Amino acid sequence: MPESDSPRGRRTSRPSGDDRELAILATAERLLAERPLGAISVDDLARGAGISRPTFYFYFASKDAVLLTLLDRVVAEADAATLDASLLPGAGPREGWRLAITTYFETFRAHRALTLAWAEARSTNAEIRDLWARVFDQWAQRCADAIDAERARGAAPPGPSARDLAVLLTSMNERAMYATFSGDGPAVAESAVVDVLLEVWLRTIYGTAPTD
Amino acid sequence: MPESDSPRGRRTSRPSGDDRELAILATAERLLAERPLGAISVDDLARGAGISRPTFYFYFASKDAVLLTLLDRVVAEADAATLDASLLPGAGPREGWRLAITTYFETFRAHRALTLAWAEARSTNAEIRDLWARVFDQWAQRCADAIDAERARGAAPPGPSARDLAVLLTSMNERAMYATFSGDGPAVAESAVVDVLLEVWLRTIYGTAPTD
DNA sequence: CCCGTTTCTCAACACCGTGTTGACTCGTTC
DNA sequence: GAACGAGTCAACACGGTGTTGAGAAACGGG
Secondary structure: OOOOOOOOOOOOOOOOHHHHHHHHHHHHHHHHHHOOHHHOOHHHHHHHOOOOHHHHHHHOOOHHHHHHHHHHHHHHHHHHHHHHHHOOOOOOHHHHHHHHHHHHHHHHHOOHHHHHHHHHHHOOOHHHHHHHHHHHHHHHHHHHHHHHHHHHOOOOOOOOOHHHHHHHHHHHHHHHHHHHHHOOOOOOOOOOHHHHHHHHHHHHHHOOOOOO | OOOOOOOOOOOOOOOOHHHHHHHHHHHHHHHHHHOOHHHOOHHHHHHHOOOOHHHHHHHOOOHHHHHHHHHHHHHHHHHHHHHHHHOOOOOOHHHHHHHHHHHHHHHHHOOHHHHHHHHHHHOOOHHHHHHHHHHHHHHHHHHHHHHHHHHHOOOOOOOOOHHHHHHHHHHHHHHHHHHHHHOOOOOOOOOOHHHHHHHHHHHHHHOOOOOO
């Protein structure tokens, strides 16, 4: 098993496998910033990393496997950020929810190309779809619990199940994020989107509807 | 130019071009009910319609062109239904919005396989993406106008631009619809989804948020 | 009834992308 | 220095898209 942090000064005639793997990942990220996943072939990734196509398959089982590796990183980052954000000072519900939404948004905005590729690959790859579902579910459940807590302390009125509300509101965030990043079709301006999302969340959680 | 409604009783040795075209469309719809668009090849469509692959290309430029033809129908149907729905009796805001959301939802539910294919093809085909954007925009604008009208008559409080709210709420509906139809990942139960959506819409439009 | 025109059909082809095979190279290790 | 494992790639098999060019089938007009 080769050392993970191979000494960079050593002059080997052949770069180590780790370097190659990293080169593939870096190439993928670079190309994704230029064009959508569907317009990137395995050959592009291999050439970008300075290897041939069959050699690519020595390192990754497919193009999607590369994406999945990159996504795992982002998901780990998102998890860490979300945990940080949950250590919120008790500055009132508005700021609490704003922090939550901002954290979510900013984490993915820092990797927008990857996020868009994620959405693209979701329709064709079950593993990638499952990862998305897992992240979605975790976030939605966290929010559902927070809504229930607010209801328990009398700060939020009763209504539909907190879980259902959280799932719908999270769907909204996700789709709004995608529309904002991709620029395809109607979207809320990037500078305003968190504010408007927050307003919808707050009104949904704390507001009431007319009974006619 | 051949007659559109060709006499069905005539016994020609070769079916008319119109028949072929319809056979391709019918095959597409049938196969989409079984498997996703990506798992259907041009050859599948051709064989299903009883012709060879090159002959398929005499009728349609691509697989996506077939989808687009089918979608045009659904969009026309959705437009008609939406117009009908806007002739609402003045039964109060709750029932008005419920009718709007239900109409939207039911129209696409009647063609769920097509709707899912639409979402799938959106990421790879610009024309299909544009069609989606157009439908989305039309619906969102109609809702934005309705929100402005409610605000003008003092029934709804001020807040973020009606257009932004409408875009976000429509995003939510769309994503919720997709999740419900596809069954992938967390979703609100199909029997409840319109009710919960409606509640989010009403609270967002008529409710207010805490100021902390 | 024949003949030109249009409509329609498809075998064969060119192309591109994926993933596999099997032989080969090159350090490492004993 | 032999044996081993890691790494490499030309060549292949396959499956998908879209095109070409040669022709068959109906149609319509003289």
